[in-house]
Amino acid sequence: MESIWKLGSRGVAEHPSLTEDSEVDVAIIGAGITGLTAALALAEAGQRVMVLEAATVGAGVTGGSTGNLYATLASGQAPLRRKWGDEVAADVVRARAEAVDHIEVTIERLGIECQFKRQPAYRLSTEDRQHARHDLNEELDALVSAGLDAEMAESPGLPFDSWGIRIANQAQFNPLHYVEGLANRLQGEGAVIVQHSPVREVDPGKGIVRTDEASVAAKHIVQATHTPKGINLVQAGMLVSREYAVSAKLRSGEYPEGIIWVLDPFHSLRRYQYGEGEYLMVIGEKHKTGEHHGDHYQKLREYLETHFDVEAFTHGWSAQQYSSPDGLPYIGRMHSHDNLYMATGFAADGLVWGTLAGLIISDQILERDNPWHAHFGARRITPGKSALQYAKENVTVTKHMVKDYLGIEKLETFDGIEPGQARVATVDGEKLAIHRTETGELKVLSAVCPHMKCIVHWNPSESTWDCPCHGSRFDTDGEVIEGPAYHPLAQPEGRA
Ligand SMILES: Cc1cc2nc3c(=O)[nH]c(=O)nc-3n(C[C@H](O)[C@H](O)[C@H](O)COP(=O)(O)OP(=O)(O)OC[C@H]3O[C@@H](n4cnc5c(N)ncnc54)[C@H](O)[C@@H]3O)c2cc1C
Incomplete structure (x- = not known):
């Protein structure tokens, strides 16, 4: 099944698989938002960069995401504040807001057509108002205290009773078109992207990355593979889940605007317009990977049919998340080697974390200061x-x-x-x-x-x-x- 983001996808200029040995300054494994953000920053700083991708550009979780960009976390600002306190919770929002701004500026600078639009985000309850009030008040207080422009609001035109919090000035885009734009620009910067080239071994001691066909020698190796490959301590505490998405065209009724998180149980709703076509997507049915229960696509189709006048279902896809045990991602130099980097633990918020990770890792390689590295370091123990x-x-x-x-x-x-x-x-x-x-x-x-x-x-x-x-x-x-x-x-x- 294919994700909705493939609509109108222009792909990237032909990138062959790796067939010959080569040498670069930085080998980046994975052409998702993390790998390509790092690659662009490094190539623009004059580094010789190669991106090795097992499938095609954006074919990982980036191309299976919802395309929502927000400074808070989908799991809520209040749980983050409870775990980490006011200062870190506010820094998370500042760092993520900067990453969203970076995406907006990059889109403008490179002229990437990916339907970027500033939009509000809603966190909505369908429960009895008295019952839900305490949790929503705590969430609103956490959002405002972290510096976000948030307020209590009624449903943004949903055809069922719901109310909750509105956060102003977040954003939405087409994540696949965005990373395809980054990849096409990278070629112009002289970077090499090889597709259909799964990396089978990384030898950081020797600075070598091997595929089935050839090897790449590199001073720095970035594992932008969503989770580090091979055996790594961080995997021991990671919660790995799958989530499903279905999109539909409506016969009648409004397509709701904005980032819409409906709680109890969690469903994310999003409108997407491509050309003349309007679509409504729903994302949910999360379960632990390997612990499958029933037909998750069918349950999402039923959810949409219960609430909207569905004319036809158009797409269905799924993707994976890695949630870290302390609620923050692991980004940067790995424990084992100073020339090896990773970025993982993004939960459902990794378009923004991945952008931040690409910037943090490229700054580490270029030996530039980055204000956010301290909170999200891959070597931290909590x-x-x-x-x-x-x-x-x-x-x-x-x-x-x-x-x-x-x-x-x-x-x-x-x-x-x-x-x-x-x-x-x-x-x-x-x-x-x-x-x-x-x-x-x-x-x-x-x-x-x-x-x-x-x-x-x-x-x-x-x-x-x-x-x-x-x-x-x-x-x-x-x-x-x-x-x-x-x-x-x-x-x-x-x-x-
Ligand atoms: C259903 C769902 C919806 C989501 N929606 C949102 C959202 O709206 N907003 C948000 O911020 N976040 C969202 N996320 C999270 C976000 O999409 C991801 O965290 C983010 O895209 C991860 O980017 P990445 O570049 O690190 O990984 P990926 O995009 O997965 O890229 C990793 C790449 O590495 C490649 N690779 C893996 N192994 C190898 C190998 N051995 N050799 C070569 N290449 C390899 C893969 O093929 C892949 O292309 C969502 C997640 C899910 C599951």
């Missing part, structure tokens, strides 16, 4: 603020290790697996991920995730194998789609 989530996520991993290894059914033959079905089973002592395509072709892979040896689970909404431990995901041929795994699911010898 046990008091993160212990609870660390403990929960480690219980999750242990639970899956034990349950999934011991609970696998044994199969003698694959005959019982019907077209469209998939199963994890032990066959002749091997743990296998077995899928029969709709046309009857049998695809058999190892069920053991190459990242840290957990057992993958079938995700029927997306026809993928998802690892419940740290979020690595694989297609039905075993190739890595996203997550920390470098390598595909193994092909067991002698099996179809």
